[in-house]
Amino acid sequence: MCGxxxxxxxxxxxxxxxxxxxxxxxxxxxPHYNVAPTNSVLAVAVHxxxxxxxxxxxxLLPFWAKDKRIGAKLINARVETAAAKPAFRDSFAKRxxxxxxxxxxxxxxxDKGKLPHxxxxxxxxxxxxxxxxxxxxxxxTDDKIVTCTIxxxxxxxxxxxxxxxxxxxxxxxxxxxxxxxDLTDTDEVLAMLAGRPDPVMALHPVATLxxxxxxxxxxxxxxxxSSVGEGQQTLLDL
Numbered sequence: 001m002c003g004x005x006x007x008x009x010x011x012x013x014x015x016x017x018x019x020x021x022x023x024x025x026x027x028x029x030x031p032h033y034n035v036a037p038t039n040s041v042l043a044v045a046v047h048x049x050x051x052x053x054x055x056x057x058x059x060l061l062p063f064w065a066k067d068k069r070i071g072a073k074l075i076n077a078r079v080e081t082a083a084a085k086p087a088f089r090d091s092f093a094k095r096x097x098x099x100x101x102x103x104x105x106x107x108x109x110x111d112k113g114k115l116p117h118x119x120x121x122x123x124x125x126x127x128x129x130x131x132x133x134x135x136x137x138x139x140x141t142d143d144k145i146v147t148c149t150i151x152x153x154x155x156x157x158x159x160x161x162x163x164x165x166x167x168x169x170x171x172x173x174x175x176x177x178x179x180x181x182d183l184t185d186t187d188e189v190l191a192m193l194a195g196r197p198d199p200v201m202a203l204h205p206v207a208t209l210x211x212x213x214x215x216x217x218x219x220x221x222x223x224x225x226s227s228v229g230e231g232q233q234t235l236l237d238l
Contacts, residue, residue: 018053045096
């Protein structure tokens with residue numbers, strides 16, 4: 001699964017990179033080095049034929065959901081089953097998005113515990129996670145909340161020793177088709193995903209600072225200082 005990732009650039013940067021119109025972002029959009037479930041995230045979706053960069057809540061809430069707490073359990077959608085799962089199938093057909101990310105974290109299980117790794121594009125360009133979105137109306141307040149989920153699939157070879165899943169990363173020449181609101185044939189969408197090229201990824205171990213959601217720090221993505229030791233914590237971990 002993908003449970004933490006990084007959006008360290010400005011909304012203006014992502015809007016330019018993804019050739020999207022920048023919508024008013026009412027949530028705080030400072031660089032985020034430890035995005036966690038239920039956080040507000042930047043995402044690209046199409047409305048009226050126009051790409052827009054917006055803020056969505058991470059953790060999909062299907063329109064029929066009775067309780068918004070289930071969103072925390074729907075942060076990822078498996079590419080193998082998303083077209084059929086009741087929670088995802090409507091969004092998979094009609095409301096797909098791209099979620100910009102500079103990288104993501106996964107934890108490798110070792111004898112001494114779990115070691116976090118930062119995983120990113122080898123050329124350091126932003127990644128485009130395949131995502132889906134949905135609009136949910138709170139039955140108590142009548143407020144509308146736009147939520148999203150990140151699709152996951154098999155890892156590329158370099159990531160496989162760390163984790164058995166990773167976000168689905170789409171190449172730039174796939175963005176237009178993925179975002180196309182008129183493309184509702186799920187078999188066609190699945191065929192497109194099956195033919196996606198493997199991204200070239202790089203990774204390095206990082207300090208356990210990232211384990212704590214409150215630690216939104218640039219140091220989260222810095223290579224681990226081998227002199228510190230893999231299991232040693234800092235004061236910010238406590």
